[in-house]
Amino acid sequence: MASEAHHAETLALREQFDTEEQQKDASTLGMWIFLITEIMFFGGLFLAYTVYRSWYPQIFAVASSSLNVYIGAANTVVLLCSSLTMVLAVRAAQLGRQKSIVWFLILTLILGGVFLGVKAYEWNEKFVEHHIPGPSFHFEGIANQGPAQLFFSLYFAMTGLHALHMVIGAGLLITLIFQARKGRFSASYMTPVDVVGLYWHFVDIIWIFLFPLLYLIDRHLGR
């Protein structure tokens, strides 16, 4: 190890590393640390949500009941399926099955696209119902409009930032698909598939928290 100060650079072994294993470890650790920063990023929103929901539990429940639980649940299933296909893509890369990598990545991309499409439909409904925060916000049936608007501000901030992460993930998937088609990945070098997989699952997990927090609040209030 000590004597190999300089070696020819390859994708699996960049200049600064001594061994391929070291590089793979470093990349994976880097992605895990990045995901921790993402937890802190969404953490600020979860904190704001916690404060305001504990201040205005009734109004948050009423506002939450205007979201369509069935659409949200179906979308959750779609997203979970995309995580499954992502895992299968990683597995295919580990086994070096070139065609399977491409197909599973494409399936993941399609499922992610379906999720975003459904989300766009839901947001559009909010426009029609005047549930967009801002000067023209109006929520029928409650006197205190302010906290209801806070709920929808948080709803759009949280689902919006989640969707932004999905879009970035889709961009990463498209890059991977092109690289996989060129046969870039093999059993000995599949780190990009691995770390994008970690990212994709993370974005899924965020949604697993968002869904109950935004859609299911009123369930346990006996509504």
Next chain:
Amino acid sequence: MITAAVQEREHYLNASYGIKSWLLTKDHKRIGLLYLATITLFFFLGGAFATLIRVEPLTPQGGLVSSETYNKLFTMHGVAMIFFFLIPSIPATLGNFFLPMMIGARDLAFPRINLLSWYLLVVGGLFALFAMLAGGVDTGWTFYTPYSTTYSNSWVIATALGIFVAGFSSILTGLNFIVTIHRMRAPGMTWFRLPLFVWSMYGTSLIQVLGTPVLAVTIVLLFCERVFQIGIFNPALGGDPVLFQHLFWFYSHPAVYIMILPAMGVISELVSTFSRKPVFGYKFVAFSSMAIAVLGFLVWGHHLFVSTQSVYAGMVFSFLSYFVAIPSAIKVFNWTATLYKGSISYATPMLYAFGFIGLFTIGGLTGLFVASLGIDVHVTDTYFVVAHFHYIMVGGTIMAYLGGVHYWWPKMTGRMYPEIWARLSALIIFLGFNLTFFPQFILGYMGMPRRYHVYPPEFQVLHVLSTAGASVLAVGYAMPMVYFIWSLRYGKLAPANPWGATGLEWKTASPPPLQNFDETPVMTHEAYDYSTVIEEVIEVG
């Protein structure tokens, strides 16, 4: 004569030429120098604002600039100095350059991400510069709501976006450092053989990675509230402006430790090198860095003692704030113990280190004043607080930063700076600093509020003293700028290890070769083992 041989040798500075070879470089050493140039620019920009801030209170009537302009001046001074100078200062320049070398690596783990993080700082800086040129921003660097979201009629969004983008630069630097320290250490370089600078960079990186994203999301919410009028922090809708303060300080208090922890790491190196002794209580100093990083996240509420925070929460935060004094004091005591019976040399970096220890002690002890509830209510938003944090950030961080730049300048550039001028500048900075900020403690204690440019005439003497000190300080800061540039061309050629120091970065040529070491070094001894350097010094001398 070794001159000819040294000039012929290929190193990172002459390996390639041209603007592209710098702007597209993946070499951590060149990126370190890019950062150095960028933050120096912001340092002098922030300094220009500081000059105007200090010239204005020469007279109590406030005749030079309007109140609105004065608001903008201290805001832009804070933004430039904190986000674009102090936070990147030691980590992004000295850390970037020396962290890989100190652990015996050829580069950081992710060189391309390293370059990206410099570009992010530049883009963020351009946003902030645009805001300053277009008319400035007047909210104070803290951007408190609802003033920043609803009422301020200045360039809040452009500035906030600049800070948002620069934040990702900080996050990526921290991420890169953590992975590098974990995965790139040379054979034999165990955790407890790491130089203490590396330990402090590790603690700093943890804060950057865990704290900065919270600031990022806070800025996103601020942006949405100001642009789309959605009102997360708007009391008119039942929102809570104090929630903004909690989120802001959850990052911005730990950010103080992003600024001071690397400085402490530099001081550990300097004190050891120039007293030729291993740092006393290595493990205590190393773990105190981690303790500061962790405790730093639990004290943000001491910025909200007068912001409707419950008294009970205030007591807890006050208590926890006192706790930070323990690891800080461990460091100061251990540096002092390191000096005991050491072979002390009064070279320029050591003068800065002495300055740091004295000024940091004053800044730290006055930190205890403001951490206690009763006194803080009296001195909140006065010059006392201003003096306290300038003793930490200027007297602490900038002294250590300049000490570090002097210490490693021969390694970075291959040239020695003129020692006499450098010692003189260290002395001038120390005197100028104290003259600027000590009167501010008294002003604040007597009740002079910060951020005011009109004040009762009885405060004038102290204000004039402070302004006089600021001009001395300005001379002190201008001097290194001149002689460093002079030394690039006319300075004596630097040997590989001019100080007889122990770190791996001194075991390679000055300036270092492209890959840092001709052969991957193997660490065979503890850090700061001076028995290993004696022969080399004789060899060079």
